[in-house]
Amino acid sequence: MRLELGFIPIHDVQFADTSRVEDGVLYVNAEDIKALVLKDEHISSVEVELARPGESVRITPVKDVVEPRVKVDGPGGMFPGTVSRVKTVGQGRTHVLKGAAVVTTGKIVGFQEGIIDMSGAGAQYTPFSKTQNVVLILRPQDGLSAHEHEVAVRLAGLKAAMYLGELARELVPETIETYETLPLLEGLKQHGDLPRVGYVQMLQSQGLLHDTYVYGVDAKKILPTILYPTEVMDGAIISGNCVSACDKNPTYVHQNNPIVHELYARHGKDFNFCAMIITNENVYLADKVRSSDWTAKLCEFLGLEGVIVSEEGFGNPDTDLMMNSRKISEKGIKAVLLTDEYAGRDGSSQSLADAHVSADAVVSAGNANQVITLPGMDRVIGSEAYVGIIAGGWDKNKMEDGTIMVEIQAITGATSEVGFGYLSAR
Amino acid sequence: MLVVSNNPLVQSHLIREPQHTVAYAPVSFRDLLILVRDKVHQGHVLLTHPLSGSVKPNETLYKSIGMTQQPQAGLCVDSLLLIEEAILAHDRFPPRTREVTPQMDADFQLVDWTLLQSALLSDFARTRGASAGA
Amino acid sequence: MVKEIERAGIPVVHICTVTPISLTVGANRIVPAVAIPHPLGNPALTMAEEKALRRKIILTALKALSTDITEQTVFDVE
Amino acid sequence: MQKIRIVHYINQFFAQIGGEEMAHVPPQWREGPVGPGLALAAAFGQTAEIVGTVICGDSYFNEHTSEALPEILDMIKAAGADLLIAGPAFNAGRYGVACGTVAKAAQDELGIKAITGMYVENPGADMFAQDVYIISTRNSAAGMRDAVKKLAPLAQKLVSGEPIGASSEEGYLPRGIRVNLFEKDRGAKRAVEMLVRKLRGQDFTTEYPMPDFDRVAPQPAVKNISRAKVALVTSGGIVPFGNPDRIESSNASRYGRYDLENIMDLTEGKWATAHGGYDPSYANRDADRVLPVDVMREMEIEGKIGSLFRYTYSTVGNGTAVKSSKAFADEFVKELIKENVQAVILTST
Numbered sequence: 001m002r003l004e005l006g007f008i009p010i011h012d013v014q015f016a017d018t019s020r021v022e023d024g025v026l027y028v029n030a031e032d033i034k035a036l037v038l039k040d041e042h043i044s045s046v047e048v049e050l051a052r053p054g055e056s057v058r059i060t061p062v063k064d065v066v067e068p069r070v071k072v073d074g075p076g077g078m079f080p081g082t083v084s085r086v087k088t089v090g091q092g093r094t095h096v097l098k099g100a101a102v103v104t105t106g107k108i109v110g111f112q113e114g115i116i117d118m119s120g121a122g123a124q125y126t127p128f129s130k131t132q133n134v135v136l137i138l139r140p141q142d143g144l145s146a147h148e149h150e151v152a153v154r155l156a157g158l159k160a161a162m163y164l165g166e167l168a169r170e171l172v173p174e175t176i177e178t179y180e181t182l183p184l185l186e187g188l189k190q191h192g193d194l195p196r197v198g199y200v201q202m203l204q205s206q207g208l209l210h211d212t213y214v215y216g217v218d219a220k221k222i223l224p225t226i227l228y229p230t231e232v233m234d235g236a237i238i239s240g241n242c243v244s245a246c247d248k249n250p251t252y253v254h255q256n257n258p259i260v261h262e263l264y265a266r267h268g269k270d271f272n273f274c275a276m277i278i279t280n281e282n283v284y285l286a287d288k289v290r291s292s293d294w295t296a297k298l299c300e301f302l303g304l305e306g307v308i309v310s311e312e313g314f315g316n317p318d319t320d321l322m323m324n325s326r327k328i329s330e331k332g333i334k335a336v337l338l339t340d341e342y343a344g345r346d347g348s349s350q351s352l353a354d355a356h357v358s359a360d361a362v363v364s365a366g367n368a369n370q371v372i373t374l375p376g377m378d379r380v381i382g383s384e385a386y387v388g389i390i391a392g393g394w395d396k397n398k399m400e401d402g403t404i405m406v407e408i409q410a411i412t413g414a415t416s417e418v419g420f421g422y423l424s425a426r
Numbered sequence: 427m428l429v430v431s432n433n434p435l436v437q438s439h440l441i442r443e444p445q446h447t448v449a450y451a452p453v454s455f456r457d458l459l460i461l462v463r464d465k466v467h468q469g470h471v472l473l474t475h476p477l478s479g480s481v482k483p484n485e486t487l488y489k490s491i492g493m494t495q496q497p498q499a500g501l502c503v504d505s506l507l508l509i510e511e512a513i514l515a516h517d518r519f520p521p522r523t524r525e526v527t528p529q530m531d532a533d534f535q536l537v538d539w540t541l542l543q544s545a546l547l548s549d550f551a552r553t554r555g556a557s558a559g560a
Numbered sequence: 561m562v563k564e565i566e567r568a569g570i571p572v573v574h575i576c577t578v579t580p581i582s583l584t585v586g587a588n589r590i591v592p593a594v595a596i597p598h599p600l601g602n603p604a605l606t607m608a609e610e611k612a613l614r615r616k617i618i619l620t621a622l623k624a625l626s627t628d629i630t631e632q633t634v635f636d637v638e
Numbered sequence: 639m640q641k642i643r644i645v646h647y648i649n650q651f652f653a654q655i656g657g658e659e660m661a662h663v664p665p666q667w668r669e670g671p672v673g674p675g676l677a678l679a680a681a682f683g684q685t686a687e688i689v690g691t692v693i694c695g696d697s698y699f700n701e702h703t704s705e706a707l708p709e710i711l712d713m714i715k716a717a718g719a720d721l722l723i724a725g726p727a728f729n730a731g732r733y734g735v736a737c738g739t740v741a742k743a744a745q746d747e748l749g750i751k752a753i754t755g756m757y758v759e760n761p762g763a764d765m766f767a768q769d770v771y772i773i774s775t776r777n778s779a780a781g782m783r784d785a786v787k788k789l790a791p792l793a794q795k796l797v798s799g800e801p802i803g804a805s806s807e808e809g810y811l812p813r814g815i816r817v818n819l820f821e822k823d824r825g826a827k828r829a830v831e832m833l834v835r836k837l838r839g840q841d842f843t844t845e846y847p848m849p850d851f852d853r854v855a856p857q858p859a860v861k862n863i864s865r866a867k868v869a870l871v872t873s874g875g876i877v878p879f880g881n882p883d884r885i886e887s888s889n890a891s892r893y894g895r896y897d898l899e900n901i902m903d904l905t906e907g908k909w910a911t912a913h914g915g916y917d918p919s920y921a922n923r924d925a926d927r928v929l930p931v932d933v934m935r936e937m938e939i940e941g942k943i944g945s946l947f948r949y950t951y952s953t954v955g956n957g958t959a960v961k962s963s964k965a966f967a968d969e970f971v972k973e974l975i976k977e978n979v980q981a982v983i984l985t986s987t
Contacts (some may be wrong), residue, residue, distance in 0.1 A: 109530075109533035109536070109537060110527060110529045110530035110532075110533045111481065111485065111486075111530055111533060111534065124820070146533070146536055147540075195837050197833065197837075204480070205544075206478055206479055206480075206541050206544055207478075207479065207537065207540035207541040207542075207543065207544045208536065208537050208540035208541075209537065210479055210480060210537075210540075210541065220544055241480070243479070243480040243481055243537075244480040244481070244482065248480070258824060258825070258826035258827075259826045259829065259830070261826070262824075262826040262827045262829070262830045263830055265827075265830075266830060266834070270834050271833075271834065271837065282544065282545075282548065283474045283475055283478040283479075283541050283542070283544050283545045283548075284473060284474055284475075284492070284544070284545040284548035284549060285472060285473055285474060285475060285508075286473070286548065287548050288475070305837060306833050306836065306837045307833075308829050308830065308833055310829075313480050314480070315475075315477035315478075315479075315480070315515065316475035316476075316477045316478050316479075319475060319508070334833070334836045334837055336829050336832045336833040336836060338825060338826070338829050339846070341816055341846065342518070342519075343815075343816035344518055344520075345520070346815065347815040347816035347817055348814065348815050348816075349518040350514075350518070350849050351816060351846060352846075353477055353511055353512070353515040354511060355848045355849055356848065357848060359844075359848050360844055360848070361832050361833070361836050361842060361844050362844045362845055362846040362847075362848075363825050363828050363829040363832060363845050363846075364825075364845040364846045365825050366818045367816045367817075367818050370818050408818075416825065417825075418825070418826060419824055419825025419826030419827070419828065419829055420824065420825070420826065421824060421825060422820045422821050422822075422823070422824050422825070423818060423819075423820055423821075423825075424804075424818070424819055424820075424821045424825065424828075424845055425804065425816040425817060425818045425819065425845070425846070426804040426805045426806045426807075426812060426816065426817060426819065426845065467596060501578070503578065503580040503581075506578060506580075506581070507580070507581065507584070510581075561871065561873065561953075561955075561964065561966065561967040561984060562967075562984055563853075563854045563964075563967075564964055564967035564968050564971055565871070565967055565971055565974070565982050565984070566854045566856070566857055567854045568971040568972075568974070568975060569857065569975070570857065570971070570974055570975070570979060570980065570981065570982055571856070571857035571858070571859065571860055571980075571981050571982070572857075572871075572981070572982040572983070572984055573981070573982070573983055573984070574984045574985075574986065575983065575984065575985045575986070576985075576986040577986065577987060582986070586853050586854060587984075588854070588855075588856035588857075589856070593985070593986075596987045597917050597918070597919075597920045597921065597987065598920040598921065598927040598928070599874065599927070599928055599985055599986065599987055600926065600927050600928060600930045600933075600985060601920065601924060601926065601927030601928075603920050603923075603927075610924075610927075611932065611933065614926065614927075614930050614932075614933045615933050615936070617930075618930055618933045618934065618937060618983070619942070621983050622863050622937070622942060622943065625859065625860045625863055625866075625868075625981045625983075626859050626860055626863045627859050628856075628858055628859040629856045629859075630856065631856070632856075633856075
């Protein structure tokens with residue numbers, strides 16, 4: 001499967017009467033987006049705001065971040081199984097408004113999380129301080145259940161990103177990157193002398209605000225399966241989770257999965273990147289056993305010699321991570337694990353809730369309990385009312401001068417366990 | 427499934443479902459974990475992970491944990507290690523004192539219930555499958 | 561604790577109810593105990609019987625301390 | 639700004655007094671830098687001054703610690719030091735232990751900053767890495783230049799109170815305290831690089847070492863248990879009635895040391911359990927059910943053991959609570975060794 005990504009760089013975002021892209025500026029007609037989103041009767045109101053890098057702006061509570069993309073060639077559309085019909089994606093050509101993002105915000109539960117600061121000390125911890133953000137503030141119809149509310153907000157973000165992505169359809173990309181994964185046997189012929197490598201991505205799959213969707217299927221109901229890595233670039237995996245925002249993958253991160261990209265970067269040179277395997281992180285212990293069995297089985301079946309395993313979340317997923325590590329290692333396959341840490345505010349606690357001796361090669365995305373002081377911002381998009389009660393928030397964290405103290409676990413993407421960021425710990 | 431829970435919402439849902447037993451105890455999160463540990467010592471086997479969900483142990487007030495209805499003879503060591511680790515993990519999060527609004531309280535209950543629901547679905551598939559095979 | 565004592569050069573025997581935990585924490589000489597609230601006793605017995613049981617466990621522990629081993633070993637009470 | 643006043647601690651070898659044959663020399667004071675102190679002084683430039691050097695033979699220090707240490711601390715104190723630098727000791731074991739001991743004591747007892755340097759396998763590194771900053775050095779003095787390059791900037795940060803970065807940034811041995819840092823490459827790229835190295839069988843360093851998988855080799859058997867002094871230790875929380883040390887009922891942060899002299903049996907009302915995890919009534923009725931003092935006395939009388947050690951150590955913990963209990967054990971084990979205890983019976987619930 002072969003996919004071309006055509007990148008149209010965006011370095012500014014502005015409101016305008018007509019939505020369009022000109023000279024790297026994304027012009028947004030807010031009324032169009034509102035009309036589109038309000039077609040969903042579950043949404044009672046929507047506001048659109050813009051947030052640019054360097055501005056004194058805080059966006060919170062963040063629900064999801066989505067990159068505007070459009071399929072210009074090849075089967076299927078963006079986010080298949082949700083806002084496009086179900087069709088296997090990952091080939092042809094896709095255009096990307098690189099540097100732009102749709103951010104959704106809105107209270108679904110009273111302890112919601114996710115902070116994006118566009119400037120100040122917090123900005124360096126979130127990748128979305130560097131994107132030109134179109135922010136949707138969404139409110140539900142009265143009496144809407146939390147489940148339906150979550151669905152409505154999730155879909156609104158995807159639709160808005162589709163709408164903006166559509167602006168890129170006829171544009172000429174500044175750069176084009178090609179990614180190709182051959183069917184297994186052909187790949188072996190082409191790269192027969194290179195070690196066979198795969199990527200195991202663990203997906204959060206537990207309940208309300210703890211879910212992930214694969215082609216529209218709730219990931220807790222999947223058995224581990226195989227993807228061509230290019231499928232995720234067309235939105236095969238989308239996020240339905242945002243609790244403890246530091247180590248949850250927004251849809252944007254799935255679209256730009258950094259492990260996929262870094263594996264492609266050395267594919268055909270240092271190894272043969274054969275396939276991507278996705279698995280879940282269910283609450284039910286028998287599911288954990290089954291999924292880790294299957295993950296190891298698929299690794300073996302594909303003849304992999306090495307894999308990278310990425311976790312999503314803390315606590316019970318540590319158990320899945322260690323099961324995967326143990327079972328993959330028992331097959332004689334070399335594994336590198338990617339996780340973050342909860343070592344306490346002073347860094348002295350044991351970082352994970354589980355451990356196994358096979359986990360001898362671990363990349364750390366940092367200690368999520370690290371405390372940080374964020375300056376007050378001129379403008380808050382969404383509401384700061386929840387900052388005090390989020391996982392990372394302190395009880396009396398709002399100081400009189402407007403600064404707030406939080407653990408970095410409140411910051412969207414701060415300790416990305418797919419290694420999207422640069423943070424680590426020793 | 428035996429559900430050990432301090433979540434009134436879980437109790438109100440499951441009371442209508444005779445295939446499940448709820449051991450409801452209006453106790454703290456930590457005391458609930460201890461309760462589960464004691465049941466592990468009595469031979470019950472854990473069916474769900476005690477650290478389900480991403481809401482941190484010092485944040486949510488509610489936890490519901492699934493175990494086998496009947497105790498088995500002897501201790502399930504995997505269950506014991508899991509619950510002991512969960513208690514240790516709980517203790518690593520410093521206690522918080524803060525006001526919980528009625529809305530937040532309801533939301534914590536709701537999220538805990540949905541986490542448990544996902545396990546009930548899995549349990550249904552498993553136990554029904556087992557009886558069909560018998 | 562058990563590893564620190566052993567590392568300091570003193571042989572240690574761990575009398576412990578849940579032997580898998582003892583194995584996990586790295587004890588080398590392990591003697592299984594009776595039950596968690598009363599590892600070296602059994603309230604169902606008479607005091608004399610109970611003491612006899614406790615003697616057996618301690619004698620097993622002393623035997624463990626007097627036995628050369630190369631790996632983690634559980635010494636069952638006979 | 640005032641110059642930082644440094645006292646430097648080195649052994650007889652680096653002071654060019656002599657090798658092993660001179661390892662017995664007691665502590666002595668020299669004004670100004672000596673030996674490696676010259677390179678150190680150069681690295682600090684105008685910001686600091688080595689006001690004096692304490693020299694002590696490695697054998698003397700380790701065999702006469704209780705006399706040598708106070709003497710050395712007096713010298714450091716008299717010099718009005720802001721900072722003690724010990725070593726670096728590279729792979730010299732006794733020197734490493736001396737450096738760690740002096741540095742820790744300077745910190746704890748004199749309240750001044752202290753730093754040392756060692757090779758990771760130096761026994762002193764394992765003993766002191768959690769207490770003092772130890773620059774990671776090569777295994778021989780050939781690594782002096784490299785060590786000094788890392789030592790001086792970290793020492794300056796310590797004295798000025800600047801935040802200390804992660805071990806991999808500053809070059810010190812990990813202290814078991816996790817510190818965040820921003821890496822040059824993103825996590826995904828580091829993971830791919832680590833995988834390639836692992837596949838090729840090349841060296842790689844995990845960023846998060848798994849805890850508690852170190853195993854201690856079994857000690858040889860006690861040769862004659864009937865003559866041995868045996869100590870009783872428990873994590874079952876047996877304490878004198880009333881719990882005088884207020885040991886917490888689970889995963890305790892404290893332990894108690896209790897005198898068993900003339901006690902033949904732990905009786906109800908005098909001894910009880912602090913353990914809160916389980917029904918305490920069994921242990922409260924007869925604490926010998928957890929801490930078998932009665933049977934140990936019988937063993938003593940029957941000559942099945944030499945003697946029961948006078949003190950017992952007690953804390954509350956379940957089997958997996960390794961972290962705090964490790965710290966307790968490190969402490970009380972010193973007394974066990976000093977008192978020539980030859981075997982330990984540890985009971986857990």
